[in-house]
Amino acid sequence: MAALQVDQVGMTFALEKGSIKALEGVSLGLASGAFGTIIGPSGCGKSTLLRLVADITQPTSGHITLAGAPPQSARLARRIGFVFQEATLLPWKTVMENVALPLTVARRAPIASRHPQELIELVGLKGFEQALPSQLSGGMQQRVAIARSLVLDPHILLLDEPFGALDDITRQRMNLELLRIWAETGTTALMVTHSLSEAVFMSDKVFVMSPRPGRITAELAIDLPRPRSQAMMKLPAFTDAINMLRDQLFAPDASAELVA
16 A cells, blocks of 8 residues: 555636636555655645645545545644645754654653654764754754654655755755665655755655646656665666656646656
8 A cells, every 4th residue: 555645636726816726636655664755846846745745635537545545634643744845844943843843732751752862963962952943053943843753653754845945955865864864764755855866875766846836747657776876876877867857847738757
């Protein structure tokens, strides 16, 4: 059973005058424990699709299932983790308190989920438990946000351009860290990015979206060994995958399924 299945999903937003069709006929699948990314031009509905998967909003057509059940079931069971482009930490709370916040909201004991201390160490922030967000760099704040998203041991982790606001050096380091954390937790991950190299480096599968209304115009399976390393960026297979994605992005009306 797929961890995530999206079948012919459409999303139309009603406006004061008329409406906007954000998504149309979107279909994709992601296996349990896989890492998928979505790329596409700005405004094509990538973030909207993540919000639908998270059950923040509901599609106007089509169906979404997480492990065979509607997203609402996973949301109510608090099995969906979400990381945004901004860390959105509570500035008056320490690293430990921010990571533990979902446990407080869910009224769940750490023994029933992942312990905040375990996750703080997992994301490389041991020793910063009592630090405030203002005392952390942007990359460190995102580490806290990732730890917080994992504290309830989610079945799927959704990431909306989590490193988009970081400089290139920090971003590449965070990519490696995220892959390490993802591998250790074993969760399924779906990330939105505008970076072709990031999509290829991180993913088992990349989904290409067209301009609005967003549709999946191509799927690319990334045939690179894991664990990934920066040395792989020099491989011909890495460059070829980027070029194939670039070709699809500039041919949004061409629907294709690609296998590296």
